[in-house]
Amino acid sequence: TLAKLLFNELCAEFEYTCFVPGFMLKGDYQELERGVYSLMHHHGTQIAGTGKNKKWKSTALRMKTLLLVLDDIDNDNHIELLQNISSVNDCTNSRYIVTSRDRDILNSSGARVFDVKLLNQKSSKELFMSYAFPYPTQPSPSLTEWVDKIVVKCDGLPLTLEVMGKYLQRKVSESIWKQCLDALDEADNVIRLDERLWAKLRVSYDRLGSQEKEIFLDAASFFNNSRWSLREAKSSWRVLYGLEDLRWQTLVDMSLVYDVDEKDRIQMHEQLRSLGIRLASGWGTCGRCRTWTKKNVPSRFNSSNFDESISERQIYSSESGPCTSSTGMETHIEEVLALRLEDSMSLNSRDICQMKKLQYLDSKELMLDEVGGKLPKNVTLLRLRGEVNNLHDLVDRGLARSLAVLDLTGLDFKLTCFPTTVSDFQNLEVMKFTSCHFEGLPEAFGQLPRLRHLTFTTCQRLRSLPEDFGLLS
Template sequence: MQLEKKWPLLVPEVIVGVDGLLTEILEKHIRDHKFIGLCRTGGVGKTTLAKLIFNKIYSKFEFSCFIEEISHIPGTNDEVKKRVWERMFRRGVPVCGSFGADEWYQVRGRSLFVVFDDVQDTHHVKLLQEIAHDNGMRESRFIVTGRDKNRLRDCGQEIHICPLDRLENEDANKLFITHAFPGQQEPPKSWRPVAKQVVDGCEGLPLTLDLMGKWLRDKPIDYWEEIPIALRECDPVIGLEEKVWAKLQLSYDTLPGTEKHIFLDIASFSVFREVPFSIDDALQAWTSIYGRGRNRLQTLEDMSLVRIDHDEVDDRRYFYMHEHLKNIGQKIARLEGMSFSLSEVRTWSTLGSDPGAEVQYQYPFDDQVIFQGGQELGKIVAHRVSITKISMQVYGQTCAFCIMREVWSKLTAIRYLDLSVRVSDCCQYCMTRGCPLPNTLVLFHLNLNKNGNVVISGGVGTNFPNDTASTTTGTLVLTGCTALVKLDLVECVNVDLGGLNELKRLQRLQIIGCGTVGNWPTSFKRDLTCNFH
């Protein structure tokens, strides 16, 4: 089946083996059932099939939305519901306006089509049930995809679950040849035996066939001959899920060393999908760290290990990596201790209506290596953290800057940091001494919420003229952050730019809502993009 990439959802250019099930769902199951579940292990095409269904019928409903990887949307029930609403379309046009308690009333009694992709948590199932119950219209339809059939059954007796099978030999061969030998119906005669062995070794898994085909394209035949052996070595692995992981990891193993690092960065954290870091920021960072960031990313795209999608809602580009590949990357990162992200983690048990419910944070740090449940997760490369009164209680501190002194000294591998300080408490010690930040930072987004100063110069003892607040807040010192490529300073009380020229790699500087900005250098030896808001 040839499909062109089109709005609203991107699908692969070539899809095989789903025509019969797609027709059955569109002509029968969607008519007879309010909930449809697509179930099987990762890599068999659940998300692709759900997108095909969505593209075919979304226009029949007044409201529609497709939530990819719902399991990765954090927050309370209301917060997730808000994110779902932000991705809602009405007659093909994004809904607009601020989100409020009355927004969901617009869909009550109206035809609604919602897809939750990659459901792993009972609470997301319950949220979908709540949306369906509040909507109340029998003509509305809901699709969920996931690996756990029992989890999908939590939608209730109304759900019809469609298990996806792996591809039959003919379809598997067609998909592989499409990618490995573009424009050909079959491989050259001398290549057919080894091509058959590779297809057989992929065991009908579309994602594995796709990756192997693109990886082996244009490779010499002696290179191909090693692959069936490697695939067979995965066979003794117990369990389909683990076997899929083992086969897909072969693609990672063939990457050059630098591309491996970039793959692990993308797999290990979602920081580039959300504000404040964009794809352009990531490319600038990788170019600074590794050199030729765009070319190296292109290698990952050519091998289908990552793709760049465009979000129609916020008009941003972001990285997309298949959930299975993301899991592989995170697993490799933990084993090699090369890359891991850290952010606040709230458990669903604490996200009830009680505003005083305790929030669980992944603290404390232990020699820059994070441990959780006795398991070592690896050195922190990316971190999104908000220092609040709750996190101060976790640390047993009354000063936010004391917490940062404790944390930063242990983060010797960190490159990407999104930091927000939401408390104004500062001890006498920190009022008179600057708090240095890690010199490994490459991308840094800092929001002090009018609770602190920033210095890019001498740091300790810096005087901010005519500002009494500087005597009651702490100061973060960036003088040693010579690896910085992008720096965002948001709502800082005072900013001292006297040492800006020392940040020789800095390419972009944003200063938003800050108070006094002083000591601006009179000249630069390099180009620097500056934005003030």
């Protein structure tokens, strides 16, 4: 983004620097503050919340030169955070840069406001051509007129120009260019600016194959900037969709996601992530919400977000019926594909049993013996945290066929044995143990044909590995 470019050019001039992208500006004030200080750097080295600097305090900023960039602020908490940091810092040579799509927010910050102009026709065409026809290629005479028409419809928006250019790269058929122009024409009928931008970006999404669409939606609504790495996402996609490397590369080539290393977290442009979240919530399709988190679980099942005026229009059962959610779209629990279950959410094990299509489950304090042996059989990624009281029949519950990623973190101290039927996890590629109390691992551990990544972190009771461990190929 332009904000990141400006940050990179200026950061060498300041003692402390901090760049906070839009997707990190979420949550209440305390979450925002923790997030910002966790990203603070001192002369290029990250300092907050790690190692010996866990007790680092914001007062260390006092009278130090600070460059702070908050990219895409949109509420009063962001303004309060900015003002508090500048007050603590209290250094005239510091610089605070914020971006927003809401002028009222910028005005309320007391900052000097600069309007970032859209690209003119010449610059727009140069940017589009750099993606659609990388040097030294040139468009054929029959495509020249289509280039100008497409560029005009991109409205000088760099992201739209890049995504459309990447999609049309090496497309020589005039009919494909015409179809793109028609789709962009249709998007012009949308009134709101954000909606119009998403509609134009969706032109590229709509031309993906069905499996690539699923991966894009998974990436945007569940994996993007989460604790999960691209490697772990791909392990799940291998089971669900197949050809995961090829399908991911298609998204990279079309600029729908960033090209990251497999050990890193999935990243994408904030506008594309917003598009993916909207699509995953059924936007414009009368579809159903596929990802439930603390922030978007329907209000009937989240008392902190309850809205009496819409509760009567929501569905929470396996029964079919013409009911709609707060966004005007049907919400059936059995359609949920991804669930990030926190202890403040009022879902229970019976509710999870109804999620017949569930693929990703990140759960805190799940009582497996309450589930009644009916955990969804399609789960490919499972993370269990905190008070989980039973693992011995995890395989018998039907997960063995699909599970590709298993992460066990801080489980109940009474859980000292791992299931002896672990060898039934024939698709398991990634396994993590963090702060677990297992005293040993079953011999069958050596019979996991696909296991590639195994991590132990602070598992102090585990003294040895099984003899068959060397059989892992």
